[in-house]
Amino acid sequence: MWLEMKLTSMVMTCLCMAFIGTAAASSFVVGVEEIDYYPLHSCVNGKFSGYGRDLLDAFAKQSGYSFTYTPLPVSRLFHTFLNDSSIDFKYPDNPHWQADLKKGKSIFYSAPVINVIEGLLVKPEKVDQLSSASLRAIVTMRGFTPWPFEQAMRQKINNGTIRVYQEDSFSKVIGLGMTGHYDAIYASPIVINYYLDEIVHKPGALVFDRKLPFESNDFSLSSIRQGEVIKQFNEFLEKNQPLIIELKRKYRLPEKAAQ
Template identity: 25%
Template sequence: MFDYRSPALSKALTLLIILVYLAFNSAVADELSSQPQSTNNKKHYKIGVSFVNHYPHFDFSSAEDKGLSWAILEAFARDYGYTFEYVILPPVRLQSALDNRTVDFIYPDNPKWLAHKAEFDRNIYSIPITEATSASYVESFNQNLPLSEVTSVSIPFGYSAITWVEPIEKYNIKSIPVRDLEMALHALKTRTAVAADVEYNVGQHLIKSRPILGSLVVNKNLPKRAVNYHLSTKEHVLLLEQISQFSLEQKELIEMLRSTYGIKSYEQVFN
């Protein structure tokens, strides 16, 4: 009997959904690709992407299934006759790559991450490609711990921990920088940190695949919020308009992909 929950089968189903969708839309894609898409008819774009393993949202270093964001971007590209080249970079280098025009777009991006940037040099953003859920993980015995009693929080390097900025200052909480999301969770097991700032769905994926993390849970009293992941650029506005239109027209496909990857929204987690 097949186990529909197995990672291998889930991956196969995800790729099958994408292939079936692309096959059904090939005629539409061919028609669109024969029409001028922009003044310079550019069809190949470079997208600077984070090298962080943020699966199931994204893992662009994977040789096969690169996650939900990749699946959505690839479906859009096929529909509109584009090809995307993913340039993997450290999160701290994404913005400079876009500023220098080394890449045409960066992903993920959010206007709140660059609130300090000069008004004349702002990025231009698509509508959200997908939504993430910032959450705070703890050991199960701290599931109801109030914020005022948290003494330390582990934060992965390169992440904008916007939900924790104010609490850290208000309660004099020690910020523990760690290499990645998995290490942020391991910091709870070693008692290096009391809480961990980790995206909910990524945390669930890591906990399911790492038995040692099985006792970790989300504390709903601690910082949390919905965070949108956008595609951003300096100049390719037409493509952003097209991907926004695609997102509106293909809601059913996107919801199917979200379900296949098992991604829960903020409302599903905290309401």
């Protein structure tokens, strides 16, 4: 009897350990930007939302995973992701972002989740009036680097000829841009137009100036350790195009590459 009880106890212990191991293997922490970049993604009062959240949740549900989202300021998120094993994935990410910090790190990137233009928005009366040579002051989000520029402009930013002011929220960035005291703000027109249309009800108060430098950014999911899950996510993106189109329509995002 004692032997049977001992064997039963050992079996139950093994089963519990196996269950715990399986649960741990399917539960992941996704580090996300603690900013309001809606409708692309947003984290306000600790709640992650927007297109990115819906897409990642759909993948997790379909794959049997559990995602916990950990919001961090943009700069701290990079350092935590690269140096702290507490975060399994980073969203969004791009191989070109903070490239200097990533040197020597082997990082897996998913296929693009969405392609987004990021550039300079100006007061309507300044459209087509500014050039790379005349820019003097840019406002952007803290942790963002407005680097769609040629080396000469980067040098001007580095030596202070072009001043880059950073704020902790896009409401402040947009507010400063609307004062006209700065040449431009750097962000995605999708985000700025949403804020102007839906939040402050001043559509067109800032306008994307295509004559100034801009870039087309791919937003991807990245990981240092979970390369296999990144592969699964790529398969999910490939096989679920109707869902992706539906989500983009829900958030009024371009269905093709950056527009």
